[in-house]
Amino acid sequence: MDLAGAAHAAVDQICDYYQTIEQRPVTSQVERGYLAKRLPEEAPAQGEAWDSIEHDFQQHIMTGITHWQHPMFYGFFPSNASYEGILADMYSSALTNPGFNWNASPAVTELEFIVLDWFAKMMGLSSAFLSNDLSHHGGGIILGSASEATLTIAIAARDRALRALMEQSSESHADPLSWKLSMQTKLVMYGTTQTHSVASKAAMMLGIRYRALDVHRKDNYGLRGETLKQALDEDTSRGRVPFLLGTLIITYSVATYGTTNSCAIDRLDELADVAQSSPLLWLHVDAAYGGVTWCLPEDRSQKLLDTFNNHYDSISTNLHKWGLVQMECSPTYVRDRFDLAKALSVTLDILKSKDMDANELNDLRNLQIVLGRRFRALKVWFVLRSYGVEGFREHLRKHIRLAHSFAKQIESLPEFEIVNPPRWGLVMFRLRKTDDDCDVDELNHRFNDAIQDRGKELFLSPTVLPEKGYCERLVVGAASTTQDHIDKAVEILQECAKKVLSK
Structure with missing residues (x-):
């Protein structure tokens, strides 16, 4: 079989897989280490026929797959899939375009900003978070996961805090980098004992102190404003500089959200009130699972939207969890994308072009840790057009x-x-x-x-x-x-x- 024919056959097999998925065991029934016993220790010296490769995929790989799309899979927050997303990923793989600059492929950048604005409007975010509204610097980028979003936001929050501290300082800064490194030891990042590990992991990677604030059953394990205030007062008195509060938002009730473990509720309005007295504190909402439900008008209040739109700096959610879009797809919105660009922009000569716009926000590479990645916006576009908002x-x-x-x-x-x-x-x-x-x-x-x-x-x-x-x-x-x-x-x-x- 020629490879073009194999590609056609693979599409049929994918369709057959979804039509027969319920007949498969939900979880893989293999033992740990099974695959090394079945596959050779070295790559083949000569290329093999595709039929043989496909046979081994079905016999060895598929037997080790737990089927997250199985209707009886209830184990974790879901990893949704749709035919629209599959088709988009196929096109994206065929194009293999990293899209780091606008001119690398204009459609890759421009479609991302368009679908981000579509989804922001579905969620009820204000115009301050729309990428194509040129009256401000807010907007979004599609990152790979909640972990990447949390780390990216932490980098931006750290950089913003250190820049503000440098401006406020009366010291001479002949060596700004050394001064920032010395000040970084004073920074502290907050979460709760129920916050997902992405927050503490981000702090660990950045070498920053992390505090998991206590939450209690009587508050449905949600972080209260008084707990945050006490932590802020304690750390300020010790000479620490609070710079990031990552409230882990997974599900929604009335006007507040909760954690991965139990969908606990953080009091977003109370936290926003307390944060008013801490101008360096960046308020981030990790809505990995439940953020998509902001798209349900009956399940979001105007108070919730006003609290976020008026007081919070950023939010991320995972369309690849419950939003019918294949991994990886985490729309992330910030009030000021220049906070990302100032922390993450490095422009090598090879990345410059004669018609490059002076605005750093026009190139995706300036808003993310990596240089290039997949054409993620395509699957969001396919899904939203096919399903529609309703x-x-x-x-x-x-x-x-x-x-x-x-x-x-x-x-x-x-x-x-x-x-x-x-x-x-x-x-x-x-x-x-x-x-x-x-x-x-x-x-x-x-x-x-x-x-x-x-x-x-x-x-x-x-x-x-x-x-x-x-x-x-x-x-x-x-x-x-x-x-x-x-x-x-x-x-x-x-x-x-x-x-x-x-x-």
């Missing part, structure tokens, strides 16, 4: 309905309890204590073992909820999940519970 919203609403259906069924069964209010696609539950002497954590560890034994049929993930204990997380997210799959999940979980409780 189709995109219905995709989210469907999963919210299914999650609430699951929660209602589980709550009606005497052996289970809901341990945290369901939020959007996430439901947290566990087995109830059988008696006063029951070790409920040990009971639920055995329950999780029973669930793992059914990995061919469904996949969930456990966690530990502070002040509550060990429990299970079920997240509805696969585009193909229906009510029948929810009912099947409840049935399997009842069987697992019966197995554990009968011992």
Whole structure:
């Protein structure tokens, strides 16, 4: 088979994969290290026939795949896919255009700013965050992940804080770099004990102090303004300079959002009020999972939008989680893109062109850590045009309905309890204590073992909820999940519970 024919066949196989995905085991059934036992230790000296390569892909690679698009995959916040996204990635791979400069391929840069503005308007962001509104310097860029977004924003926030401190300082700065390095040891970055590890990891990579502020069950594990104020007062009195608050926003309730572990709620309005007295503090919202739900008018309040639009510096969300767009795709918006450009721009002679605009914001390379990357905007464009705003919203609403259906069924069964209010696609539950002497954590560890034994049929993930204990997380997210799959999940979980409780 010639490779052009193989490409046509691969498209058919991808379509067949999605049409038959439900017949596959949800989780891979191989043992760790399986692949090294099947593949040679060295690359072949001579090229091999494509049929042989394709055969080995199906026999060895596909058997080691956990199927995140399976309708019974409930383990993590989803990694959505769509045919539109597949087609876009195919075109992007065919073009292989890094798009670091406008003139590298004008469409790569210009389409990115256009679709970012489309999505910003869907979320309800103000014109201050629109890339093509030339009355200000705000706007966005599509980064690869929440981790990359958090690190990129931390770099910009650090640079902005150090520039401001240098301007305020009465010292002579003959060696600005050395002075900045000495001041960096005084910077402190905030998150909470429920904040995703992307925040502490960013601080670790930058060599900056990180404080995980305490949150409590009585506040649904959300960061309160008074906690932030106390931390600011403590660090300021110790000569530290608070420069970044990364509030991890994963899901939405009333006017506030929450964390990956439990969809806990941070009080965005309280944090904004406290931050007014700390001009160097950069307020960042990591809305990796739940940011897409800002697109639902019925689930966002004007207070939420006003708080963010008037007081926050940046926000990022992952369209590749719940937004029908393949990895990697994290739209990230900042109030002033020059904060990114000042921290990240380095223009080598090879990158210059005679018609290069003096505005650094016109080239993607000035707004990101890497120089080049994939044509990410194409899949956002394909998806939003194909689904439309209303189709995109219905995709989210469907999963919210299914999650609430699951929660209602589980709550009606005497052996289970809901341990945290369901939020959007996430439901947290566990087995109830059988008696006063029951070790409920040990009971639920055995329950999780029973669930793992059914990995061919469904996949969930456990966690530990502070002040509550060990429990299970079920997240509805696969585009193909229906009510029948929810009912099947409840049935399997009842069987697992019966197995554990009968011992």
